[in-house]
Amino acid sequence: MPPFDDPLIVAGQGTAGLEIVEQQPEVTVVFVPVSGGGLISGVATAVRALRPTARVVGVEPAGAPRFARSRAAGKPVALEQAETIADGLRVLTPGKLTWEIANQYVDEFMAVSDEETLGAVRRLLADGKVVVEPSGAVAVAAALGMRASDIHVVAVVSGGNAD
Template identity: 50%
Template structure:
């Protein structure tokens, strides 16, 4: 298990690279949700997502240990983050991406001097290839979530939320492989255990929800959810025990609910976020949290969007 000490150590390691991201609020959104809603803006983080936190912590550690080449498997955001920090540290990086990777994310990886290899459409296909490349070139594979340095780095989001929102009651976090929520859970539950942490998954990518129901890691088949950053087959061996121990609940949101939340945040709040970010807002907007009159922090995990495909994610009708 990752400890709060490791989260604080990660904060020291990454503070010169990452930004402390803002808290954004909307009276209209709070009114719709029946709670005071605060959005944690990781979509305006360096490289456009929270992933730079864990990637910086892990890549710096591997370089200290002598790494001269790194690889990663990523739908985009983790790959961007690894390419970015590797470039800063002067270490070559190869990122294994899905065949249907978002063009904007692909271009960003290339912009950070990352090498690209396409492989399949699921994390189950990408991960072995990235590991293979690392072994072939005596490099180091940088996991997207199942690593103590990655988890600790992501946990710094939780530390910032506790400092930025006085007496926050609930923190709502997207779940993909579980690195973000397990880090935030560690930071919050080992600091202020009375603060609830609720995870959110798309209905079409509910592997962690099913895993908690069964009490063991449960896999799902490939998913085509619009929340492409949350397309994983199962939670991590390291992240799942942390989630299982600490999480207060996990909620599921539909594709249409994700679209509505995405549209609202863009149109009414002028914030460009990914569908993966919108799941937390959707859970609040569609009363999935089961609470009222509370201070709620929804983590916006990223903002790397392919503008050319954005309109496809809009609902046919406005909320009204």
């Protein structure tokens, strides 16, 4: 079974989106890490269905912006290389299925630097006692930049493979 480009994988990942809306019904922005696209596709589909006014933002490492470049090109784009500390997000090409879903339902793709990512890893550990690998912390890195007080932000934290 493919790790991300499969309808059953996307559907399973969508349960995270269902939980987000059930537990945080007033959510206005959801930040999700992006690799091959399974998680962002599932979460975006569920959030759009249950909370259509919420924005869904895919977060990629600055050294591996495959979905952002694909969105700009209007079609899936393969990266030649991916240089980032977030090794779980080094996939070079969006999945075919996941690209179609994410392109339709994700509002924005943004990139965070390795420095921002490491800052989020440290903050999660210091403030929340949460151990997370850099790949799982990119969404928090993006969310930390939010300054408005009238929004309800959720950042999906995935991956605890920290060495």
